[in-house]
Amino acid sequence: MSGLRAHELSRRFGNRWVLVRVDLEVPAGEGLLLLGPNGSGKTTLLRCLATALKPHHGTATFEGTDLWAARHALRDRIALLSHATRLYEDLSAAQNLSCWAAMGDYRPDVPALLHRVGLDGTGSKPVRAFSAGMRRRLALALALVKQPRLVLFDEPFSALDPQGREVVGGVLDELRGQGATLVLSTHHASLGARFCTRAVRLEAGRIAWTGPAAEARDVVADA
Amino acid sequence: MRGLRLVLAVVRKELLLEWRDPSRLTGLLVFSAALTLLLAFAMPGVHVLPDVAAGAIWLGLVLASTRSLDQSFRTEVENGALEGLVLWPVPSLVIFHGKALANAIVLLLVAVPLTALVFVLYHPRMHGSVVDLGVVLTLGCMALAAPGTLVAAIATQARGSSALLPVLFFPLVVPVVLAATRATTLVLEGDPMDQVGAWVKLLLVFDLAHWTLDGLLFSRIVDEG
Numbered sequence: 367m368s369g370l371r372a373h374e375l376s377r378r379f380g381n382r383w384v385l386v387r388v389d390l391e392v393p394a395g396e397g398l399l400l401l402g403p404n405g406s407g408k409t410t411l412l413r414c415l416a417t418a419l420k421p422h423h424g425t426a427t428f429e430g431t432d433l434w435a436a437r438h439a440l441r442d443r444i445a446l447l448s449h450a451t452r453l454y455e456d457l458s459a460a461q462n463l464s465c466w467a468a469m470g471d472y473r474p475d476v477p478a479l480l481h482r483v484g485l486d487g488t489g490s491k492p493v494r495a496f497s498a499g500m501r502r503r504l505a506l507a508l509a510l511v512k513q514p515r516l517v518l519f520d521e522p523f524s525a526l527d528p529q530g531r532e533v534v535g536g537v538l539d540e541l542r543g544q545g546a547t548l549v550l551s552t553h554h555a556s557l558g559a560r561f562c563t564r565a566v567r568l569e570a571g572r573i574a575w576t577g578p579a580a581e582a583r584d585v586v587a588d589a
Numbered sequence: 590m591r592g593l594r595l596v597l598a599v600v601r602k603e604l605l606l607e608w609r610d611p612s613r614l615t616g617l618l619v620f621s622a623a624l625t626l627l628l629a630f631a632m633p634g635v636h637v638l639p640d641v642a643a644g645a646i647w648l649g650l651v652l653a654s655t656r657s658l659d660q661s662f663r664t665e666v667e668n669g670a671l672e673g674l675v676l677w678p679v680p681s682l683v684i685f686h687g688k689a690l691a692n693a694i695v696l697l698l699v700a701v702p703l704t705a706l707v708f709v710l711y712h713p714r715m716h717g718s719v720v721d722l723g724v725v726l727t728l729g730c731m732a733l734a735a736p737g738t739l740v741a742a743i744a745t746q747a748r749g750s751s752a753l754l755p756v757l758f759f760p761l762v763v764p765v766v767l768a769a770t771r772a773t774t775l776v777l778e779g780d781p782m783d784q785v786g787a788w789v790k791l792l793l794v795f796d797l798a799h800w801t802l803d804g805l806l807f808s809r810i811v812d813e814g
Binding site: 416417418438441442444446448450451452453454455456457461465466468469470471492512 | 591594595598599601602605606609610664667668669670672673674675676677678679680687
């Protein structure tokens with residue numbers, strides 16, 4: 367079955383086009399590395415693919431279904447890990463996960479999820495008292511609640527120590543093993559290339575380069 | 590059945606947030622109590638206090654509700670949780686009904702001690718039953734919570750939301766406040782012409798209209814991409 371496909375995907379804010387005729391193809395179960403300087407349109411592209419933003423031109427499909435048109439049905443299968451953690455500051459880690467799970471009618475093993483991201487033992491401590499890295503890990507656990515088929519991660523390695531990066535890497539390996547399609551936006555090209563076969567570099571909202579993820583390291587080093 | 594379960598999950602989350610940070614509810618109680626006290630001082634004499642008791646209750650509730658609604662959506666925008674909810678497989682209508690129900694419950698939690706305080710300070714007569722008063726308070730709080738939830742969702746997406754919320758909210762709830770105050774006055778002071786039923790029916794109509802139409806508008810606002 368076909369994975370993720372975007373055809374001439376474009377989006378503007380006001381009169382400024384931040385994404386211009388982007389074409390992508392990620393076969394099911396494979397990973398795409400998204401590179402580019404700040405403001406190049408990576409986050410906007412991920413938000414369009416996550417159905418948080420409606421494209422102003424072009425289409426994106428997942429497993430043959432138009433993402434925006436079928437967004438209510440597809441959101442069950444899409445996980446977006448973005449700069450915004452979606453966490454409730456006054457709730458504990460377990461309460462955050464169980465509340466979000468209940469609101470989506472999911473029944474995850476919350477203690478196991480917390481253990482998976484190394485946050486077991488945080489007890490009733492509110493998220494407000496968490497470090498940036500701990501919040502990032504909890505946001506990752508939240509993305510896993512859905513058992514997603516399309517995984518869109520925006521800078522998943524930011525604010526993380528080496529141990530945290532290892533946790534994220536392990537989760538990404540696991541998701542790939544389960545056949546999830548992955549789009550990973552990161553400045554850490556060498557880290558991201560571990561999980562992706564192809565890479566795309568965006569510049570001013572347009573695709574400036576595309577090629578094997580393994581070669582992306584050089585492209586970034588030159589940039 | 591699934592829809593009801595999801596609505597209750599949203600309500601549970603909202604009430605858990607209130608429970609984990611009790612300063613929000615305490616702040617609402619102190620605010621409405623202070624307002625009621627100051628209003629009593631502002632009256633021309635003690636003899637008019639029983640006549641304005643119903644108005645004091647609803648003025649306190651309307652002003653407290655703007656604070657509570659603002660707080661309710663501030664937690665959602667703090668870390669992008671509102672967008673997260675929209676991207677979660679939960680229909681926007683469920684989010685609206687869950688949040689509106691939780692806001693109504695919070696308002697009722699303010700209404701009970703506030704009404705007791707008004708009885709202590711304003712000495713209104715009580716001709717109707719406590720059940721009648723409870724019905725009017727419940728219907729009135731629900732009729733404030735639904736449009737308030739819609740307006741708070743609009744206001745939080747704009748700059749200066751704290752100023753925008755009352756500007757949008759107050760004109761929308763004037764009919765509700767009018768009906769709720771009249772019904773409460775009739776419950777307190779007696780209803781020789783048997784009019785309270787008509788005001789309660791009017792409150793029911795407001796509830797039905799707001800809980801259906803506002804929900805549809807809410808879906809358009811939060812999920813337009």
